[in-house]
Amino acid sequence: MSTDRIRVGVLGASGYTGADLVRLATTHPNLRITLMTADRHAGKPMQAVFPHLGPQTGKVDLPDLVTVAEADWNACDVVVCGLPHGTTQEIIAGLPGHLKIADMSADFRLRDTGTYAEWYGHAHRAPHLQPDAVYGLTEYYRDAIAEARLVACPGCYPTAALLLLLPVVGAGLIDPADIVIDAKSGTSGAGRGLKEGTLFCEVAEGIHPYAVAGHRHAPEIEQEVSLAAGREVLVNFTPHLMPMNRGELLTTYVRLSGGATADDLRACLEARYASEPFVHVAPEGMAPATRHVRGSNHVLLQVYADRLPGRAILVSTLDNLVKGSSGQAIQNVNLMFGLPETAGLEQAPLFP
Amino acid sequence: MSTDRIRVGVLGASGYTGADLVRLATTHPNLRITLMTADRHAGKPMQAVFPHLGPQTGKVDLPDLVTVAEADWNACDVVVCGLPHGTTQEIIAGLPGHLKIADMSADFRLRDTGTYAEWYGHAHRAPHLQPDAVYGLTEYYRDAIAEARLVACPGCYPTAALLLLLPVVGAGLIDPADIVIDAKSGTSGAGRGLKEGTLFCEVAEGIHPYAVAGHRHAPEIEQEVSLAAGREVLVNFTPHLMPMNRGELLTTYVRLSGGATADDLRACLEARYASEPFVHVAPEGMAPATRHVRGSNHVLLQVYADRLPGRAILVSTLDNLVKGSSGQAIQNVNLMFGLPETAGLEQAPLFP
Amino acid sequence: MSTDRIRVGVLGASGYTGADLVRLATTHPNLRITLMTADRHAGKPMQAVFPHLGPQTGKVDLPDLVTVAEADWNACDVVVCGLPHGTTQEIIAGLPGHLKIADMSADFRLRDTGTYAEWYGHAHRAPHLQPDAVYGLTEYYRDAIAEARLVACPGCYPTAALLLLLPVVGAGLIDPADIVIDAKSGTSGAGRGLKEGTLFCEVAEGIHPYAVAGHRHAPEIEQEVSLAAGREVLVNFTPHLMPMNRGELLTTYVRLSGGATADDLRACLEARYASEPFVHVAPEGMAPATRHVRGSNHVLLQVYADRLPGRAILVSTLDNLVKGSSGQAIQNVNLMFGLPETAGLEQAPLFP
């Protein structure tokens, strides 16, 4: 293995996003994992925590897990953080200056630290860093990401929502005050922590809404839609928990404005994403399914005319652990280090 | 077994709704199945087509399957039809007059035969019967059902939508012109016919929308909502196919009218269903899940205030094969023969 | 509701077996639940812990959950225990003498308290009660169960294994020293406790063996097979965890003895279970599936000739929460109180 690979530290490697980051990084041509932290599992090889990485572990010589306190930051050029929100702020504040940071937590996504405090229940713990944090929705903030030290990668739901909404809001094709987002997510989005609600029997063979009118991804979506709209807007965001491992599908109900039609929305999205490697407008009439993007960094968008006059239905789907988390983090790391943006992200979707 | 049980014929017994009707009828204290048709499987015992009914078959002496042509109508007091739509009209038109009919197909649900022709692609084949058909949403048409010869049991989605919408539309609490219904359904709703789209690998570990802006349950919902609203309305109805066997959950987004609040909607629903045995408003804050009603005739409703001002979120869930089909058919048969409405329908939900 | 119903206390009502016992008991014509304990949830209504029981709770007036310490034993005629093993022994030892007990834990299943200590890691805590405990495999110990104060209901796997093996071992048709049991179980068998291994993402879309050569149901199977064989035998018992809620399927590989054939095994099983209401030998060639018995107290058995000469393959399937636990407990309570054995257990299997 080349010694001039970018050296990556993974903070919080024992969660599902951490594991998927390791999956992607171990087959990336320009990265090398040199540090992995997981406080509860310190001292173990990654294979003991995630046996599916066993064959990779053997091949690429992954370091054993350590605590954050034990981390040798000099071994890294960049850290990717998959820690629970709240904890990340203090740790990042203490990192040496040579390290670049791609944060997958929610800790630096909200530009206004007051909004953070309101939704996360405690004052922001590193407010001095917030002004320099770049919101890591790659397709919209490429230049800033390339220059950033700290990138706050978007949440999985916001990524799926914003890729769909930003172009049509920005072009004035829909009314930003009348957006209803009905989201369906696989269970990996809830993490590997022990909760009764994510036990197999509480999820399989069923569906239910959760965090109705109170999910923390709502203010994140609103922040970016407001910027695109040029005025402050709220959105309806209603997530549902589904019996599948990966994947998110958002069905978004919008009111057309200024005489726009569903065809106009489609044309707008097609134009915006024509040269994007990971964002695709599906052929007309093809129903996007989470299984069409599983395991990949791809996003699939679709537009339908509504039966209700003056309205349209927008659909987006992505893999919450890839484009919704680890994949987008790597996409951003690629930019931060001048690598080809698609490096290490060329996995084809896995179906069935 | 008592000889004065109501004698039931099941037309189309080899589909999932037919099987669930047999499940319920064989433990019903007042019914006896005396005829079952399934053209492709004629000559076989039901156990050969649905092995899970084997133990029941042994116990209650079910008749073997026959073709419709072979059916002895004199052996029945009532027929329950689970045939594909279109075929039912001609068969029902030819039935002897002593038979009562509970039809689970879509063939007599639309009061206007022109609307039927528009959505189902052919002229209605028994238009003379349509005026006498009673729409079988039990909680709304009890008296007419009790007197009817022909009851057109509602579709699964319309049942879930209308139980939620009719009271609040009728009371003028929401704007009937701004209703968005995002529906999620288990795969049994698509039937046992061979279609690539319902193969295990095409459904498992994923979700996708289907029949967007064109599902045949939309005009049925609109018909009844229009009656409640006193004017013609359209609705957005967007179904999704989910990796589960049974169950439907509808998340419905509505605009409040006349200063109503989400609490007013809750109070309206609670009042309307206070004495209903099968329709329940969930305790405030409890997220309804399809698994809470699985296998039972129960329906669970919920109301949430929306984050968007002036809007609310309504949720309903039921088992598409029970209250959404066979259970409601039996509920109606109970009424048609003066039996207790809950007879044979007291199964508790099956969880996990 | 009749006041002369048998009054049932449920100890450990907040687990899956407890919930299924309540499901069955609330539709049982002769039982009434008068006590439910769940230490962590004391003070709550059952609906708060298991929302699917909400509609039942409304109808039959279930008592709220209390701690074991708060339990009013005088309100009960019988207690059914669904507590974790180990804890049950002390609690049962302290119960007043008027109470009959159907224990669903493992605490009194092993006739030899030394074997208990060896497999469960601590000395038996109520060894004086063990001699009076009757092993509650209903089809084999009916008379003793009817007379017993304390019935130790078998584990789910032993029930499935023994119904298959006892007749053919007893008749000398197979070699008891060469029995291999490959078991596949749904996840509800692992309970509602928080364990990483039963999170949705750790179970869905996969299968793996567990507790290989060390599962605690092995000595229980061996105890009863040894009695039938008239000599001490060991068995191979290898369970696998599967992505389904309910159900167990055992594929058992046996060596024929004394010139017996697979047909002899079938004849033996058919003769043994001809008049049993819940145990059925499937028609020849029909593959038994867990979905054929889901939600019901039925057991399905099958026999195949093996491709290896002198061997046969036996299959059994049941619902681990019903015949494998709560259903068999109720079957035994019926016997203990002179009720019809099938009372309250006539649910048909739920498919799909």
Added chain:
Amino acid sequence: MSTDRIRVGVLGASGYTGADLVRLATTHPNLRITLMTADRHAGKPMQAVFPHLGPQTGKVDLPDLVTVAEADWNACDVVVCGLPHGTTQEIIAGLPGHLKIADMSADFRLRDTGTYAEWYGHAHRAPHLQPDAVYGLTEYYRDAIAEARLVACPGCYPTAALLLLLPVVGAGLIDPADIVIDAKSGTSGAGRGLKEGTLFCEVAEGIHPYAVAGHRHAPEIEQEVSLAAGREVLVNFTPHLMPMNRGELLTTYVRLSGGATADDLRACLEARYASEPFVHVAPEGMAPATRHVRGSNHVLLQVYADRLPGRAILVSTLDNLVKGSSGQAIQNVNLMFGLPETAGLEQAPLFP
């Protein structure tokens, strides 16, 4: 894209194995797909048949589907056949001589055409090719594969069984006459054809055995085990259909011979596969799960001592569409063209 890539034709591209071959080939550094046949879908782009390949289709310029009759064989250096068995023989017999062939069907796996006729119900249609066909179990026939024109890739079950059994049979550590293979498979193994038995509702939330004592993979396993044993042997092979898309797990029960222990089996397997890139013996005590290899070409093996004296339990798991089919085909194509054996097969397993 380099013009000196190996040009690959895919026959039968509209099945699941065909799709997975395309998934792997489109990210392979040395292959280029230049022909894809699918008679029923001729004229369509691959994306219309498998939407998940849409993003790939856009990127690598896949040819549209054609019929076999329309195929331009001159556009290919090698064809990979994913056709239903029986049809492949005639087609392959008619291929021009410059083409190499990796066949994923069963048509050339059985060295004895009489055995083929017995199990597949018709005389072999290209018996003159059989002597030159090389059995494509890569780890055992590398040299012959590298020289072969026609490679008969093994079935998914035989691959999983033989990697486990061949070393220990060959070393005389187990009795080849007493092998019981209990197999559990995901549903993609049954293909994309329309069959009632693979509808979602017939598979989800359940398990059942199928083709007991009569599965066509039995003679294939027996053929190779017999060669290793130096005498003809039969095996018990009992497959089960499971509610998952991909993956196979085989739990194999064996009798030790010559005083061997489970540790000896482990040592034998570890030695045999120490330098294999895709076959791994799991750390002692770690339960292999299908999810540990999902989407990858890896195989995981495990050994357990049995509770029955003188016996052991062997477990193997692989992804039926990768190492069990398309991945092994590519591994063989790599060998046939002198490419690195792991080229294009370095995907890490996808979990969750």
